[in-house]
Amino acid sequence: MFGKRFAWLLTLVLVLATILSACKPAEKLATVINLNLGTEPPTLDPQLATDTTSVQCDELLFLGLTDFDEKTMEVIPELATEWSVSDDGLTWTFKLRKDVYWVHWDPATAKAEKKRLVNAYDVEYAVKRCLDPATASDYAYVLYIIKNGLQVNTGEITDLNEVGVKAVDEWTVQFTLEKPAGYFPGIAGMWVCRPTPKEVHDQFGDKWTEPGNIWTNGPYCLDTWEHENKMVMKKNPFYYGAKDVTIETINWAMVVEESTAFAMYEAGELDVCGVPSADLDRVRADATLSKELYIAPILCTYYYGFNTTKPPFDNPKVRQAFSLAIDRQRLIDTVLKGGQKPAKTFACPGIFGSPAEDPNFPDIIFDPAKAKALLAEAGYPDGKGLPDITLMFNTSEGHKRIAEFIQSSWKENLGVEVKLANQEWAVYLKTVHGPDTPQIYRLGWCADYPDENNWVLEVFHPTLGSNDPKWSGPAAEEFARLTEEAAATSDPAKRKELYFKAEKILCVDEAVIAPIYYYTRVVCTKPYVERGYAPLGGEHIDRWKVKAH
Amino acid sequence: MARYIARRLLWMIPVLFFISVITFGLAHALPGGPFDREKPLPAEVIANLEKYYGLDKPVYQQYIDYVGRIVTRFDFGPSYRARGRTVNDIFRDHLPISAQLGLLALALSVGIGVPLGIVAALKQNTFWDYLGMAVAIFGVSVPNIVMGPLLIWIFALKLGWFPVAGWGTPSQMVMPAMALGLSNSALIARLTRASMLQVIREDYIRTARAKGLTERAVMIRHALKNAFIPVATILGPLFAVLVTGTFVVEQIFAIPGMGKYFITSITNRDYPVVVGAILLYAVFLVLANLAVDITYAFLDPRIRYT
Numbered sequence: 140m141f142g143k144r145f146a147w148l149l150t151l152v153l154v155l156a157t158i159l160s161a162c163k164p165a166e167k168l169a170t171v172i173n174l175n176l177g178t179e180p181p182t183l184d185p186q187l188a189t190d191t192t193s194v195q196c197d198e199l200l201f202l203g204l205t206d207f208d209e210k211t212m213e214v215i216p217e218l219a220t221e222w223s224v225s226d227d228g229l230t231w232t233f234k235l236r237k238d239v240y241w242v243h244w245d246p247a248t249a250k251a252e253k254k255r256l257v258n259a260y261d262v263e264y265a266v267k268r269c270l271d272p273a274t275a276s277d278y279a280y281v282l283y284i285i286k287n288g289l290q291v292n293t294g295e296i297t298d299l300n301e302v303g304v305k306a307v308d309e310w311t312v313q314f315t316l317e318k319p320a321g322y323f324p325g326i327a328g329m330w331v332c333r334p335t336p337k338e339v340h341d342q343f344g345d346k347w348t349e350p351g352n353i354w355t356n357g358p359y360c361l362d363t364w365e366h367e368n369k370m371v372m373k374k375n376p377f378y379y380g381a382k383d384v385t386i387e388t389i390n391w392a393m394v395v396e397e398s399t400a401f402a403m404y405e406a407g408e409l410d411v412c413g414v415p416s417a418d419l420d421r422v423r424a425d426a427t428l429s430k431e432l433y434i435a436p437i438l439c440t441y442y443y444g445f446n447t448t449k450p451p452f453d454n455p456k457v458r459q460a461f462s463l464a465i466d467r468q469r470l471i472d473t474v475l476k477g478g479q480k481p482a483k484t485f486a487c488p489g490i491f492g493s494p495a496e497d498p499n500f501p502d503i504i505f506d507p508a509k510a511k512a513l514l515a516e517a518g519y520p521d522g523k524g525l526p527d528i529t530l531m532f533n534t535s536e537g538h539k540r541i542a543e544f545i546q547s548s549w550k551e552n553l554g555v556e557v558k559l560a561n562q563e564w565a566v567y568l569k570t571v572h573g574p575d576t577p578q579i580y581r582l583g584w585c586a587d588y589p590d591e592n593n594w595v596l597e598v599f600h601p602t603l604g605s606n607d608p609k610w611s612g613p614a615a616e617e618f619a620r621l622t623e624e625a626a627a628t629s630d631p632a633k634r635k636e637l638y639f640k641a642e643k644i645l646c647v648d649e650a651v652i653a654p655i656y657y658y659t660r661v662v663c664t665k666p667y668v669e670r671g672y673a674p675l676g677g678e679h680i681d682r683w684k685v686k687a688h
Numbered sequence: 689m690a691r692y693i694a695r696r697l698l699w700m701i702p703v704l705f706f707i708s709v710i711t712f713g714l715a716h717a718l719p720g721g722p723f724d725r726e727k728p729l730p731a732e733v734i735a736n737l738e739k740y741y742g743l744d745k746p747v748y749q750q751y752i753d754y755v756g757r758i759v760t761r762f763d764f765g766p767s768y769r770a771r772g773r774t775v776n777d778i779f780r781d782h783l784p785i786s787a788q789l790g791l792l793a794l795a796l797s798v799g800i801g802v803p804l805g806i807v808a809a810l811k812q813n814t815f816w817d818y819l820g821m822a823v824a825i826f827g828v829s830v831p832n833i834v835m836g837p838l839l840i841w842i843f844a845l846k847l848g849w850f851p852v853a854g855w856g857t858p859s860q861m862v863m864p865a866m867a868l869g870l871s872n873s874a875l876i877a878r879l880t881r882a883s884m885l886q887v888i889r890e891d892y893i894r895t896a897r898a899k900g901l902t903e904r905a906v907m908i909r910h911a912l913k914n915a916f917i918p919v920a921t922i923l924g925p926l927f928a929v930l931v932t933g934t935f936v937v938e939q940i941f942a943i944p945g946m947g948k949y950f951i952t953s954i955t956n957r958d959y960p961v962v963v964g965a966i967l968l969y970a971v972f973l974v975l976a977n978l979a980v981d982i983t984y985a986f987l988d989p990r991i992r993y994t
Contacts, residue, residue: 181771182770182771272739275741277733280729345771348772365781366777368855393944399837403852563720565719565955565957567720568728
């Protein structure tokens with residue numbers, strides 16, 4: 140009897156022990172994270188945002204119809220559950236979630252209040268508001284692809300109802316485009332299209348984004364905004380994914396000075412921080428900090444442009460020679476030191492349609508011999524006979540160091556003396572974008588949405604882009620044709636093929652620009668933070684976790 | 689005295705008018721505009737922005753509108769960089785912070801500088817003199833841009849006594865006030881020493897001593913007041929500089945003061961902020977100089993204003 144009972148008891152104990160050992164104790168998580176915005180966001184209004192800081196805030200406060208997958212950069216649903224396009228590629232229909240609320244956070248009581256459901260009329264209102272010339276939105280131009288977007292924004296059409304956006308019913312919004320655009324779901328997810336509440340604009344005007352006034356619909360609410368000092372965001376309890384959001388408070392500092400921010404990180408006042416380039420060697424040598432260091436790509440390219448109307452850069456061979464004579468890897472290793480990648484295309488990896496990682500795309504390999512030969516073919520053997528050449532950049536220690544490296548590369552590899560000149564930022568922009576673009580100038584480009592259209596067409600198209608190189612002629616026309624055709628094509632494979640050709644003309648055959656490097660960001664993160672890296676900016680901190688520490 | 693003060697205050701009107709005209713004209717004459725971006729905006733978008741801010745009007749009209757708004761509504765206009773923010777918002781939010789920090793730094797400067805200068809003068813050519821002046825030379829020679837990070841390294845990272853940066857708690861005020869105050873205290877110490885050395889050799893000091901006054905009474909009642917006149921002279925502009933914000937210290941310690949607006953508004957071509965910030969500085973400078981002149985009368989009974 141006793142033996143039977145004992146056997147039962149033993150079995151029970153063993154079963155229980157097995158079950159208990161299989162269950163891991165619940166992971167203990169902290170609910171607060173301390174981050175640095177880097178600067179005061181100029182606005183929190185999605186229709187007015189233009190900069191990465193404002194966009195970062197908007198990403199947490201407002202939902203877009205679509206979003207981008209952080210790893211694949213593919214368009215994924217967010218506020219919209221699904222979308223479809225008509226056969227002619229002109230009408231896009233988005234179906235909306237029915238569980239997203241406008242939420243008002245009262246900083247005085249620290250309480251969130253549900254106002255109403257976010258609906259398709261809010262999306263329609265936001266798009267029209269962005270295109271309304273009275274709003275004076277910087278980014279209105281990205282919506283010119285929508286029917287009558289340009290005409291309304293210029294005042295040619297005064298009736299906002301003529302804009303090609305319409306709420307078909309409460310949960311369906313339809314866009315009519317000027318021409319087919321395979322990249323439109325990406326545009327629809329941009330901050331400018333994010334719904335904003337009309338009643339709050341009407342009540343508070345420009346002050347609608349201040350704490351206590353603002354309604355939001357994203358994973359966070361705005362609790363505090365002390366201008367130029369700090370911002371606090373609190374978890375939105377009515378967010379549809381609230382149960383998965385473990386960070387309940389985001390404390391944003393607004394520290395501009397990189398070295399100060401990094402000192403705050405070292406003192407434990409920040410949990411994540413960019414590493415100043417001056418500290419990189421020290422961080423790499425430090426046993427603790429080196430483990431917290433991570434270099435992540437971001438969707439930006441640094442390039443030198445050539446004014447194709449100014450001798451000697453009116454000759455493609457000279458431009459090719461100058462591009463081939465830059466040792467990009469050595470520049471990265473000795474000057475930049477931030478793990479950047481040498482660039483061979485204008486659009487960086489991660490941009491849809493970019494051939495940056497296509498092995499078939501011709502590399503702009505550092506080739507001094509070929510560069511010299513090309514220069515001789517152009518009629519300037521050993522650089523003899525070249526007119527005075529000036530490379531211009533905006534006043535900055537970093538740009539100066541890059542320019543000096545490249546200046547010495549050209550001297551060493553081509554025997555060419557290049558003068559350096561710099562101008563204060565606003566003056567420089569006027570010079571570069573004006574009629575008298577310097578022979579060689581430096582600029583960068585970052586993605587607004589991860590598609591080649593945002594790069595090649597919007598920047599270098601001879602008439603639709605800003606075209607700082609003043610590029611014209613048959614090659615430019617072919618480039619224009621390719622980029623326009625790619626924009627209007629829905630077939631992804633076909634689009635890739637067209638962009639491959641366009642990039643080859645731009646960077647290799649015509650060498651209108653010399654792409655220099657693809658940007659990275661160098662970040663230290665405390666080991667207790669589990670995070671992602673959004674290449675496009677706008678981190679999803681709602682998906683991060685902070686382990687108890 | 690009251691008439692003198694009233695007259696000086698009335699003089700501010702033409703002075704500020706002149707400054708506003710010059711600043712407004714110069715700001716608009718600079719190449720580059722407030723809406724020039726690395727990603728250039730289409731002409732139609734720039735046109736909308738210019739219309740929104742009234743920049744599509746001729747410059748003289750913009751100036752008339754600007755002054756009109758100030759005179760009728762005390763409205764210094766919008767900031768072009770931050771939508772929805774006005775220059776008045778900037779003054780309201782950031783000036784008190786700069787003023788708080790500036791006054792703290794000024795108190796520190798005077799509190800350290802004056803005693804250091806007096807001791808150095810009274811103990812001329814002794815160890816105390818040399819020590820005081822060595823400290824002063826160090827303070828003057830080390831710029832804020834070095835002093836700030838040095839203080840962060842010592843007091844925040846090594847000793848952990850104060851937070852690295854930010855604003856809002858008393859502990860966050862200590863290091864920026866030190867960074868601002870120490871270099872100025874060195875300047876004041878040197879000036880006080882030189883002035884004291886000159887004054888204590890004056891005849892009236894010898895007379896005071898001959899009358900049998902104690903050395904303490906001679907120094908405090910007679911020497912110090914006169915020796916303070918040159919110090920008071922520099923305290924005026926120093927006050928204006930410190931309370932309207934200092935870019936470097938505010939940048940290093942991430943202080944939400946006015947200092948950055950003096951610099952960044954020019955690079956951003958944020959015209960209303962440029963003009964507003966300069967007018968603000970001018971007002972402080974004029975008022976501080978007036979205060980200095982009034983202080984002269986108190987320090988030296990021979991000075992009278994009518």
